[in-house]
Amino acid sequence: MITFTTTINGKSYTRTVEARLLLSDFLRHECGLTGTHVGCEQGACGACTILLDGQAVRSCLMFAVQAEGHAITTVEGLSDDPKNLHPLQQAFRDEHALQCGFCTPGILMSMVPFLAENPTPDEATIREALSGNYCRCTGYQHIVCAIQRAAGVKPKNAHPE
Secondary structure (H helix, E strand, C coil), rough: CEEEEEEECCCEEEEECCCEEEHHHHHHHCCCCCCCCCCCCCCCCCCEEEEEEEEEEHHHCCEEHCCCCCCCEEEEHCCCCCHHHHHHHHHHHCCCCCCCCCHHHHHHHHHHHHHHHHCCCCCHHHHHHCCCCCCEEEEEHHHHHHHHHHHHCCCCCCCCC
């Protein structure tokens, strides 16, 4: 057992856990942050993506204790008020960019730093950035439009305001 401290969504957590506990399982089962989903458990699907010190990482590929001293943001940390969503969350809502919602948190967490680094991406750049996140319910067009909307780029085939 190892005791460690990390900050999640601005709140400090100190826990004693088994050394082999995955960060994704820690977030879901120890912290109750169930927006982080576990799909493939191999880092390929992107459903478990969180921000670690602002960078998108796959939480199923990290041990919880590796987060010692780091700042984590989960999808729950994007907005603490459902009436005041993060701009990317609002764009996903406006563009109907989710189906079952399983992949959505990972996509959001991947796209937050992507948009910070690429403030006005074109469609091809967005599709390339999305290549690490699987969605089995959609053809990605609404997701691409939502990301364009969040970036302030007028999406082709966008839903009316």
